[in-house]
Amino acid sequence: MEENELRIGNFVYNFMKQPIKVTWENIKWSRDVNPIPLTEEILLKCGFVENGDTMQFHLQGQIVSFNRLDGGNFWIMDTDKGIRCKYLHQLQNTWYTFKGKELEINL
DSSP states (O other): OOGGGOOTTOEEEOTTSOEEEOOTTTGGGGGGOBOOBOOHHHHHHTTOEEOTTSOEEEETTEEEEEEGGGTSEEEEEETTEEEEEOBHHHHHHHHHHHHSSOOOOOO
16 A cells, blocks of 8 residues: 555554554554455444435435445545445545545444
C-alpha cells in the first residue's frame, strides 16, 4: 500500500494479518501492511444495518450497496453518485468526506 492511501485512524492488516489502526508512529510501515477487504461482516461491525434481501446497508442516512455483477464490490452512495469501496480504509475515507467525521468501527 502507498502512504497516500491512508489516513491516521484507518484500519489495515499488519504483517501478521491482525487489524491495526494507523497512527503517526506506524504510518511509516505502510509498505508492510495490507488493506482489509470490505465484507458484509465488516459493515455490520461499523454499525451498518442490513436492509433485508436488497444487499443494501444503512447508517445515519448513508447507503452502501453490494453489487455481485460488479465483481462483488461495495458502493457507498451520496445522492446520485456512488464511490466503489473495495477495502475498509476506502470506506473510512469516503465516510469522512461525506460526513465530516470518523466512522466508528468495532473490530
